[in-house]
Amino acid sequence: MSIIAQVESKYLKKKIPNFGPGDTVKVHVKIREGDKTRTQIFTGTVIARSGSGVGETFTVRKVTSGIGVERIFPLHSPNLSKIERVREGRVRRAKLYYLRGLTGKSARIAEKRKVTKK
Amino acid sequence: MILGRKVGMTQLFDENGEVVPATVIEAGPCHVVQVKTPGKDSYAAVQLGFGKIRSKLVNKPLGGHFKKAGLEPRRWLREGEISPEEAVKVGETLTVDIFKVGDKVNVTGTTKGLGFQGGVRRHHFRGGPKTHGQSDRLRAPGSIGASSYPSRVWKGTRMAGQMGNVRQTVKNLTVVAVDPESNLLLLKGSVPGKIHNLLKITLTKRGIGG
Numbered sequence: 001m002s003i004i005a006q007v008e009s010k011y012l013k014k015k016i017p018n019f020g021p022g023d024t025v026k027v028h029v030k031i032r033e034g035d036k037t038r039t040q041i042f043t044g045t046v047i048a049r050s051g052s053g054v055g056e057t058f059t060v061r062k063v064t065s066g067i068g069v070e071r072i073f074p075l076h077s078p079n080l081s082k083i084e085r086v087r088e089g090r091v092r093r094a095k096l097y098y099l100r101g102l103t104g105k106s107a108r109i110a111e112k113r114k115v116t117k118k
Numbered sequence: 119m120i121l122g123r124k125v126g127m128t129q130l131f132d133e134n135g136e137v138v139p140a141t142v143i144e145a146g147p148c149h150v151v152q153v154k155t156p157g158k159d160s161y162a163a164v165q166l167g168f169g170k171i172r173s174k175l176v177n178k179p180l181g182g183h184f185k186k187a188g189l190e191p192r193r194w195l196r197e198g199e200i201s202p203e204e205a206v207k208v209g210e211t212l213t214v215d216i217f218k219v220g221d222k223v224n225v226t227g228t229t230k231g232l233g234f235q236g237g238v239r240r241h242h243f244r245g246g247p248k249t250h251g252q253s254d255r256l257r258a259p260g261s262i263g264a265s266s267y268p269s270r271v272w273k274g275t276r277m278a279g280q281m282g283n284v285r286q287t288v289k290n291l292t293v294v295a296v297d298p299e300s301n302l303l304l305l306k307g308s309v310p311g312k313i314h315n316l317l318k319i320t321l322t323k324r325g326i327g328g
Contacts, residue, residue, distance in 0.1 A: 003125045003126075003142060004125060004142060007128060007302065007304065008130075010130075011131055030135070032134065053128065054129055054130065054131075074131075077137070078131050078135040079135035
């Protein structure tokens with residue numbers, strides 16, 4: 001193991017839910033207001049996962065009252081208390097940046113079909 | 119003062135969960151090879167040895183120098199000032215635990231050598247226009263001085279030349295983590311040079327805890 005990986009290992013989260021581009025997730029973000037902390041939930045579609053190690057991030061996109069909002073979260077940030085996968089999407093590429101140019105019906109992502117035995 | 123090698127950069131999270139850019143340095147253990155005194159050497163300094171070296175690569179005079187200190191030969195020998203508090207003796211070992219989290223340090227190293235570069239890259243000159251009948255002016259430096267006075271180019275005029283590969287000190291970097299077991303020092307921010315570059319890390323004059 002490289003020295004960098006050794007240093008980073010202390011800051012990595014042990015358990016990270018399995019999710020990827022196209023999935024709809026609920027991200028629980030801790031927000032500090034003075035001395036109090038509260039949790040805010042950001043729900044949207046994962047459009048990218050990038051980087052590796054402790055610097056890995058993921059981008060979540062949602063459309064609120066007609067305006068696209070994207071947030072980039074550090075995957076291993078201690079401020080993310082929980083990442084929930086709500087829906088699994090069927091997509092054919094790793095980065096869904098094309099969604100930025102689409103609105104309405106064409107911006108939907110099909111749900112991934114579960115393999116069922118016949 | 120301690121000697122170290124740059125390992126690379128990464129990032130970590132502070133107690134507020136904020137991302138901190140960090141440079142990992144493999145620092146020490148260093149051994150005091152010689153202590154120079156104003157009486158004998160006309161200045162005060164401490165000479166540190168750092169890094170492993172095969173005995174084959176050590177010539178006799180250098181080997182003798184280490185033998186006098188009663189030490190194994192080391193790859194690098196560097197000198198530095200020491201404050202009176204951190205009085206050290208020949209043969210003593212300095213490890214990374216001389217630093218604590220929150221200390222401010224200065225880091226000296228050799229910057230990446232970028233070779234002979236033009237004015238655009240080296241001094242951020244704008245270059246000339248691309249169009250309007252220009253030829254060979256795109257990356258030209260422009261005027262380098264006036265005419266009949268001074269009839270020469272002033273010394274120090276910025277021009278093309280060697281870029282990088284110079285000694286540079288980055289000041290006031292904060293220590294974010296110290297790992298004495300694996301001799302690692304983590305500093306906030308970047309340090310000069312490439313990976314494996316030799317670095318000299320000193321506590322700032324204002325010293326401990328910033």
